Amino acid sequence: MAEPILTPQAEDFPKWYQDVVAKAEMADNGPVRGTMVIRPYGYAIWERIQSAVDQRIKAAGAKNVYFPLFIPESYLQREAEHVEGFSPELAIVTIAGGEELAEPIVVRPTSETVFGEYMAKWVQSHRDLPLLLNQWANVVRWEMRPRLFLRTSEFLWQEGHCAHASYEDASAYATKIHLEVYNDFLQKVLAVPTYVGIKPKSERFAGAINSMTCEGMMKDGKALQMATSHELGTNFAKAFNITFQSEAGSSEFCHTTSWGISTRTIGGLIMAHGDDKGLVVPPVVAPIQAVVMAVRDDEAVHAACRELVLRLQDSGIRAELDISSGSFGRRATDWEIKGVPLRIEIGPRDLAVGEVTVARRDTSEKAQVQLNTVVAHAQILLEDMQRLLYSAATGHRDSNTHDVSTVEEAITAAQTGFARLDWKTVDGAGETVLKKEAITVRCLQRRDGTMPISDQEPDLVAIVAKSY
Amino acid sequence: MAEPILTPQAEDFPKWYQDVVAKAEMADNGPVRGTMVIRPYGYAIWERIQSAVDQRIKAAGAKNVYFPLFIPESYLQREAEHVEGFSPELAIVTIAGGEELAEPIVVRPTSETVFGEYMAKWVQSHRDLPLLLNQWANVVRWEMRPRLFLRTSEFLWQEGHCAHASYEDASAYATKIHLEVYNDFLQKVLAVPTYVGIKPKSERFAGAINSMTCEGMMKDGKALQMATSHELGTNFAKAFNITFQSEAGSSEFCHTTSWGISTRTIGGLIMAHGDDKGLVVPPVVAPIQAVVMAVRDDEAVHAACRELVLRLQDSGIRAELDISSGSFGRRATDWEIKGVPLRIEIGPRDLAVGEVTVARRDTSEKAQVQLNTVVAHAQILLEDMQRLLYSAATGHRDSNTHDVSTVEEAITAAQTGFARLDWKTVDGAGETVLKKEAITVRCLQRRDGTMPISDQEPDLVAIVAKSY
Numbered sequence: 006m007a008e009p010i011l012t013p014q015a016e017d018f019p020k021w022y023q024d025v026v027a028k029a030e031m032a033d034n035g036p037v038r039g040t041m042v043i044r045p046y047g048y049a050i051w052e053r054i055q056s057a058v059d060q061r062i063k064a065a066g067a068k069n070v071y072f073p074l075f076i077p078e079s080y081l082q083r084e085a086e087h088v089e090g091f092s093p094e095l096a097i098v099t100i101a102g103g104e105e106l107a108e109p110i111v112v113r114p115t116s117e118t119v120f121g122e123y124m125a126k127w128v129q130s131h132r133d134l135p136l137l138l139n140q141w142a143n144v145v146r147w148e149m150r151p152r153l154f155l156r157t158s159e160f161l162w163q164e165g166h167c168a169h170a171s172y173e174d175a176s177a178y179a180t181k182i183h184l185e186v187y188n189d190f191l192q193k194v195l196a197v198p199t200y201v202g203i204k205p206k207s208e209r210f211a212g213a214i215n216s217m218t219c220e221g222m223m224k225d226g227k228a229l230q231m232a233t234s235h236e237l238g239t240n241f242a243k244a245f246n247i248t249f250q251s252e253a254g255s256s257e258f259c260h261t262t263s264w265g266i267s268t269r270t271i272g273g274l275i276m277a278h279g280d281d282k283g284l285v286v287p288p289v290v291a292p293i294q295a296v297v298m299a300v301r302d303d304e305a306v307h308a309a310c311r312e313l314v315l316r317l318q319d320s321g322i323r324a325e326l327d328i329s330s331g332s333f334g335r336r337a338t339d340w341e342i343k344g345v346p347l348r349i350e351i352g353p354r355d356l357a358v359g360e361v362t363v364a365r366r367d368t369s370e371k372a373q374v375q376l377n378t379v380v381a382h383a384q385i386l387l388e389d390m391q392r393l394l395y396s397a398a399t400g401h402r403d404s405n406t407h408d409v410s411t412v413e414e415a416i417t418a419a420q421t422g423f424a425r426l427d428w429k430t431v432d433g434a435g436e437t438v439l440k441k442e443a444i445t446v447r448c449l450q451r452r453d454g455t456m457p458i459s460d461q462e463p464d465l466v467a468i469v470a471k472s473y
Numbered sequence: 474m475a476e477p478i479l480t481p482q483a484e485d486f487p488k489w490y491q492d493v494v495a496k497a498e499m500a501d502n503g504p505v506r507g508t509m510v511i512r513p514y515g516y517a518i519w520e521r522i523q524s525a526v527d528q529r530i531k532a533a534g535a536k537n538v539y540f541p542l543f544i545p546e547s548y549l550q551r552e553a554e555h556v557e558g559f560s561p562e563l564a565i566v567t568i569a570g571g572e573e574l575a576e577p578i579v580v581r582p583t584s585e586t587v588f589g590e591y592m593a594k595w596v597q598s599h600r601d602l603p604l605l606l607n608q609w610a611n612v613v614r615w616e617m618r619p620r621l622f623l624r625t626s627e628f629l630w631q632e633g634h635c636a637h638a639s640y641e642d643a644s645a646y647a648t649k650i651h652l653e654v655y656n657d658f659l660q661k662v663l664a665v666p667t668y669v670g671i672k673p674k675s676e677r678f679a680g681a682i683n684s685m686t687c688e689g690m691m692k693d694g695k696a697l698q699m700a701t702s703h704e705l706g707t708n709f710a711k712a713f714n715i716t717f718q719s720e721a722g723s724s725e726f727c728h729t730t731s732w733g734i735s736t737r738t739i740g741g742l743i744m745a746h747g748d749d750k751g752l753v754v755p756p757v758v759a760p761i762q763a764v765v766m767a768v769r770d771d772e773a774v775h776a777a778c779r780e781l782v783l784r785l786q787d788s789g790i791r792a793e794l795d796i797s798s799g800s801f802g803r804r805a806t807d808w809e810i811k812g813v814p815l816r817i818e819i820g821p822r823d824l825a826v827g828e829v830t831v832a833r834r835d836t837s838e839k840a841q842v843q844l845n846t847v848v849a850h851a852q853i854l855l856e857d858m859q860r861l862l863y864s865a866a867t868g869h870r871d872s873n874t875h876d877v878s879t880v881e882e883a884i885t886a887a888q889t890g891f892a893r894l895d896w897k898t899v900d901g902a903g904e905t906v907l908k909k910e911a912i913t914v915r916c917l918q919r920r921d922g923t924m925p926i927s928d929q930e931p932d933l934v935a936i937v938a939k940s941y
Contacts, residue, residue: 049536073503096543097569099565143542
């Protein structure tokens with residue numbers, strides 16, 4: 006048997022991840038430490054993620070804008086927790102246009118501060134609220150232990166920034182974004198089930214009064230934070246003087262929120278569905294849903310392949326033609342590594358009987374299908390695969406989430422999956438004990454699995470795990 | 474008569490531009506010198522520009538990628554002309570992660586160098602060529618005299634970077650991008666006619682052997698460079714060792730190209746079509762094509778407005794509802810400033826007779842139209858307006874382009890428009906004389922108006938003008 010192309014997951018999961026990112030041509034390390042070059046296949050997945058998230062954000066009423074990359078250093082210092090949280094990770098421009106700058110400039114690690122400054126100008130009256138803004142941008146946070154997609158010194162994301170008239174409005178809108186934009190996208194597009202909850206105080210965003218999270222379980226049982234939404238209370242409104250005249254005529258501080266999802270989700274997609282043969286890309290987010298491969302270098306076969314690609318594309322399937330002359334086995338392995346949902350193979354013998362071979366990436370099933378019905382067949386398989394990936398990931402998550410009673414049991418459970426236990430058992434000293442084992446509280450939930458309004462609710466449970 | 478809201482164009486064109494950018498809520502100055510905050514209305518136009526250009530780029534076969542914002546300073550130094558051209562404009566990061574960096578990092582002013590480094594890794598054989606890549610990104614060039622959209626220290630753009638096996642392939646593909654992506658987009662989407670040609674040597678991109686340009690004429694008779702495509706010869710291939718094994722087995726340098734279009738085009742859109750009442754946005758690129766306004770605060774009127782918006786949207790027209798309670802005159806003026814192509818006004822008297830008032834932004838014509846046929850009417854008006862804006866801009870350009878014989882005549886003509894004269898009359902000393910008058914050679918063309926292959930062709934004409 007041939008040497009496996011990828012390190013098996015069971016042997017060394019981080020090495021498998023590195024291998025698959027390289028071999029599937031998703032990304033390369035950039036020349037500056039911790040930066041990333043996203044290659045065409047990786048970027049095509051990101052474009053589909055962007056489009057799905059952007060549609061949902063627009064449906065939720067927020068409008069896209071673009072704020073500058075450069076933020077005066079003094080802005081960050083206006084919110085005490087914020088500057089403390091981000092200072093160690095900043096990249097700072099000190100020279101521009103050939104001269105030393107009088108005030109150093111920070112390359113945005115996130116944009117609450119600069120949005121705050123302009124919200125203060127744009128919001129005058131309660132009639133200007135809510136102000137619902139979003140931007141797609143790159144941000145920079147210096148990373149000591151970079152990993153492609155998961156932790157990079159520069160990453161791509163969207164960051165929403167909103168101002169509301171009351172705590173209730175702000176909380177309700179951030180929750181709506183969290184559930185109807187992020188969690189809906191993660192489930193329906195990436196096929197990743199999540200635990201949705203709020204962060205304990207120790208894990209909140211710097212400057213927030215509440216942080217919501219969607220936590221996915223990767224194939225190695227570790228957690229990945231896949232999206233976060235923050236209620237900032239009046240902290241940034243006070244730091245940037247974002248006030249409005251209420252209906253009653255008084256001047257009030259706005260309640261602001263921020264929320265983001267990033268290229269990190271691509272890492273989550275890889276680790277939630279990939280296997281020893283490579284990526285497994287859910288059909289909804291797959292740039293190529295079906296590749297039509299010529300088994301032999303034969304003109305009649307090529308013509309049939311070309312025609313089938315057009316028929317698939319006409320019916321809305323993202324199909325790609327592979328009639329290249331390399332070894333068939335090697336080409337098939339490459340498409341497998343890239344996680345393309347369906348391989349449709351056509352050879353001279355297939356053609357003679359009017360059939361094609363359809364291979365499914367997730368189950369590895371192969372079937373002979375009539376050439377004249379293969380398009381309808383492919384549509385059914387793609388829908389089935391999207392469903393099955395979600396239910397397989399849900400099964401994996403559920404069977405690796407253990408209800409435990411003590412911090413010690415949680416430590417044991419977190420070696421291979423998640424532990425769930427009463428928050429009051431962990432709160433305080435328990436968190437410190439867990440952290441020594443590189444385990445954190447990923448989120449707090451109500452006992453029925455729904456998201457609490459605040460960590461002050463009684464009877465919460467904590468989901469704890471090792472994480473990326 | 475009320476005070477005009479905008480400075481009239483004839484009085485002070487730059488002030489008019491500033492006024493309209495602010496009053497139409499397109500953009501604000503950022504906090505760091507020369508940076509820009511693109512507001513929702515401005516960004517919605519940019520999204521439509523992106524989408525139109527991206528579709529054309531994909532149709533031309535290039536694939537999107539994302540390269541890092543940060544480039545090692547040493548990369549820029551590898552191509553002598555390139556570093557000389559960009560050094561004065563660089564923003565440099567010297568501190569990151571709390572420490573002084575051993576090698577300073579440049580915030581990308583453009584990405585030829587870093588693409589070059591990875592092309593060298595990815596290209597091995599002639600089978601890997603052509604390598605056709607593109608990225609949508611922000612870039613930074615420190616600006617001493619910033620102007621929103623036109624010259625900003627940070628701007629958004631796409632930059633294509635390709636490697637080819639021969640000079641001919643590189644030249645043909647760059648030309649295809651220039652004509653079929655950029656010029657087609659400028660004409661059909663932005664409705665801006667251009668002079669397409671090549672730059673004289675003095676105006677070439679730093680490191681290029683040939684630079685193609687699309688030059689638009691603004692309403693004040695000045696030129697705006699709206700898109701450029703560069704042939705880089707083997708300059709970057711030699712600097713970054715981008716080589717391939719030819720079919721014959723020899724090692725050869727690639728021929729590379731780069732090409733870009735930026736948020737600057739929004740400035741061009743404003744100055745090519747705007748008038749004393751504000752923006753005039755061509756329907757194809759307009760985020761809002763028709764606004765349906767209630768003339769009175771009346772429930773039956775509101776209901777009719779809502780229903781009409783849905784009917785317009787169902788037929789693919791981007792329609793917006795305005796049933797706000799402010800003064801009708803003020804609201805109408807605001808939509809006029811924003812350049813929305815059609816205002817459809819409904820009042821109680823209109824409703825009684827089953828009619829609406831349709832006001833066209835470009836001609837200011839108003840007509841009474843049957844409510845039940847207004848959707849079809851609007852479609853016709855939008856198509857007509859797109860055509861008319863293009864032909865009006867073409868008429869303006871042609872009547873302000875003067876064929877002259879001497880450099881002195883060119884200087885006179887360039888006070889109010891463009892001058893066209895034999896390139897051999899300008900080449901050399903003429904360029905220096907023009908530059909003293911802040912006039913430059915915008916492009917070189919063949920006598921029939923087509924684009925030459927190189928400035929070595931005989932019998933070229935020069936288009937000269939003042940410019941942004």
